[in-house]
Amino acid sequence: MSRSDFISARERMLVRIAQTRDASTAGLPHWARTVDGKWTFTSDGDWTGGAFVGQLWLAHLADPLRFPISDAKAALARMLPRAERRTAFKGFGFYHGAALGSILFGEETARDAAFTAARSLEQMFDPKLGLIPLGQDAEEASAVGIAESSIDSLQATGLLYWAADQLGDSHMEEVANTHMRRVLELHVRPDNSVIQSSTLDPQTGKVLRTHTHKGYSDVSTWGRAQGWAMLYTAHAAMVRPKQPLWRQYAVRVLDWWIHHVPADLVAYWDFDDPAIPTTSRDTAATAIAAAASLRLASALGPGDGAKYQAFAERTVAQLACGYLTPIGPGDRRPLGMLTGGCFTRKADARDIDTAPDAELIFGSYFLFESLVILTGLVPTGRI
Template sequence: MKTIYNFGWLLTCMILLASCKPQEKEVDSSSATNIDLLLKARYEKLLRYPIESAAFPRSYNPDTKQILQRPSKDWTSGFYAGNLWMLSDVTGESRFRESAQKWTAFIEKEKYNDGTHDMGFKVYNSFGLGYNRTKNEEYKSILLKSAQTLATRFNPNVQSIRSWDFRRDQWEFPVIIDNMMNLELLFEATRLSGDSTFHKLAVTHANTTLKNHFRKDDSTVHVVVYDTISGEVKDRVTHQGYSDDSAWARGQGWAIYGYTMAYRYTNDKRYLEQAEATANFFINHKNMREDGIPYWDFDAPNIPNEPRDVSAAAIVASALVELYGYTKDEQYINYSKQVLNSLKSEEYILPADLDIPFILAHSSGDWSKRSEMDEPIIYGDYYFLELMLRLEEFNQ
């Protein structure tokens, strides 16, 4: 009787285990399939957005049900074309590349626009991505002209590129941390042309920013205002963060990404060290959410009831794939994977039937105007797609 009892108990356990395991696999497989289908549906929405040269999609307001559209001069115009270029890689479908070419062409006139520092965001994220994929010589000439135009905003006394032209009565010469991102256009211009002037200018700007933008805890100030004669710092303020002393999440992202990228072109260890220090501040912050998606400002007063910023998470996660390549610090690649896993969920991916040219919800834009807070925003999608491609390359 004892032997029969044990055999029956063992047989019962085996049956239970056999019945449980396949069910777990089916749930995981179904979930992954659903997310893949949801993403494909979102990609189609981008492809089907009507082509109008004065209507680049920037964000979507869920309350008014309106898509915010902007002309090519807007700093965000290059992201939509960039998304299409990357989707041609993600999907392997030529129709995304064809659409990317059409939208990229609408930005060409910006190569003459010397009233903005955002030449990298606009031109490199469109023509730059296009050139990397096509080696189109016309794209190359547009990139070089754009770099020449951007260089006109450099002030030798300040040793920086001017960011904004507005509020001149308040900000004599403002430089924002975001401006680090536009240096990639200059670095690339030297690589494409052999003219070292662009590279030297980018390095000079990066050095000045390194000296004046960072706090003792390695967080970054948003705006540093300079005296145009002496080159001295007049003020350190915010424009889009909660306060002058707060850690605006996307600003930290621009710093981490910007100095990681600058290290790629220069091998300057100071840039690598700053990228690491600010990355550590960001990913280990006491107010970081469990899913790796930060609040729009780490010091916003109503945490945990503050909007998230998917764009900040995606910017940092994308940068940290590259930073891991230089440092082999596991916390960086782990954060990148965590963010991708979080974003590839129904909590963040927009519904399949929502007819707007965006992929993700919960990005946050400009607190100073109380606009684009907790909305789908085009640059959140851009760095999400870049993150996916970088991790895919990393895992190969």
Template sequence: MIKEKAHGGLSMTTQLEQAAQFILTKTKQNILSFGDQLPTGTAEGKYKFADNGFWVGGFWTGLNWLCYELSGDQQFSAAARASKSRFTQRLYEQQETLDHDIGFLYMPTFVADYKLTGNLEARKIALDAADRLKERFNEAGQFIQAWNVWESGEAFSEENRGRIIIDCMYNLPLLFWAYEETGDEDYRRVAVAHADTCANTIIRPDFTTFHTYVFDPSTGQPKFGQTFQGYADDSCWARGQTWAIGGYTYAYKYTGDKKYLELARKLTEVYIDRVEPDFIPLWDFSVPNPSEALRDTSAAAIAAASLLELAEHVEGEEKEKYVQFADNTLQSLYHNYSTKELPDNEGLLVNACGHHPAGSDIDCSLIYGDYYFAEAVTRLLGKGKGYW
């Protein structure tokens, strides 16, 4: 349990309850205007939408499931299911639009529904999604191909045939869950192989991470690390580091292999050592002129949720350290970076950084930042069952 401590005269539990109420109130307001649409990031405080959810659609559904757990209010469970047809159409009729982020799309949606309500149809859809993720496995290189070829003949796009990205580590729980549900060893085999390949390539010897890593798709031979969303090929993109922390924590949870736990610990130390004093990281840890660089609250939220999961697998002072760090991160997010005093802003957190090099979703709210903020609050209140 977290220690009670004051902030502005309020206990930490009271602050968490206030944060939870803030999340519930704003999400309920958004339900009325969003309908079955899937939000991505904000522009001038209003969410934009993607018809098929892009790679982030599952987080709006997951946010509603979290609110259902926090409140028991069936308005949230109804909202969580409102976009079902968008996800099923994409899975069964538009498979060419899917990439390795299948876990992000179908874990906080259909796996969550099954875990919370026992919905067997949701279970089947989630298992079908796991099949699509498993099919992306490159046997020669022992990795899951991240992205599809966006533009035939263009060099970077062609390299996608042999590309992994660090985000995929957080998608592996879909395969581990499918193994536990079915007993089919192939799901586990693919997930473990990918985790091991990432450990040997995309994670550097100093436990920073490349954003992407490229292999020869025919032979599986490792070639080089490269960035797409980070500052430089040899930099450490903050959100990527947090995807790695959570991904290896869950790999340990599902396998019990302590090498994954050790990786999660080492990756966490890098993050803790490099995060800013207010617990919110710069968008990339390697940027020049840090005082002028943008923050990324979405990375902070992912870190908080991931460290609360990591804390479940360690004991004593180490456990307390991770929980306290997550506490401090949530306090900073809620008091300094939330929209609690911006009632017309549809997001929960401001100052998130989506794709800095492309100038896309800069200094805004991002639906996955909002989701992980809510997940961490729900966890600390002891009300979340976990969807990963």
């Protein structure tokens, strides 16, 4: 795709963002039906709502008249009750939904909300486990609490690193580093694939079992497990260039993805589902991979990073051409939907997370973020 094609895809997504904003009068979008684009909303955003707030910050950058900054601030206000809940996953929402507003526009309300969430995450750190556990309010169907961990909990690190920089807080920095190191040690396998979850002994931190909340099986590689590992190691490599460990991990898990993703670059929901190639794809995991690749390209620089820059561009092109509506003539669905997202196919997931073929708001966020970067609205490495 050319730059003009990326711009065209970005503009399609802006149409969808405006439609979603106009429909989101009380809650925040979670997932939408592929057939007609109708959203399922949550009152406070659940773990995903910050992705939509993040879209609104970026949309203001792209078209400030159509997307006044008050849109993002109003959506962020709906998330604020989550800032001190005991869940490691709030790092995702308050980085993209709040810290982003401070980074791009110096918004004080957004900065304060992000600080509140970051301090709460810092206080959740358990030295016996060497990490921030999922927490009693974590958004999973089961197996959450004081001694449960998952690769998803790396979502805390982007927010912690940003807040540590802003506050000059060395303890918060150490919490982020220790948490990240421990979670990666627990969940990145020797072959560089990723297992989603683990149960620990609350007194010793010893691993009692590894498993998956959302993948095919306890020994499979769920697409988004690999995706979160790629995203947050690459983000850490970008914001902490003097720490080679994060670059090493990012290269390992991203290279695994590159070597195992299908030829069309759009991942299946789980790399080990025996029903491949007739099972669900997951465009959300694929969009995360693109965003991770752009971060790693920035961290490595124009030489070593060229491989990952090119992979990100090819991945975004595949999503834009094959899954971003309209996909072909006569497609009457809302413009700019990223179709083909799979929350999970597991029957024991939360009812709100069982969509196997949908637009997932976080997948749409990461595709839009990638397009914003590829079209030059945000410099590589800034967010």
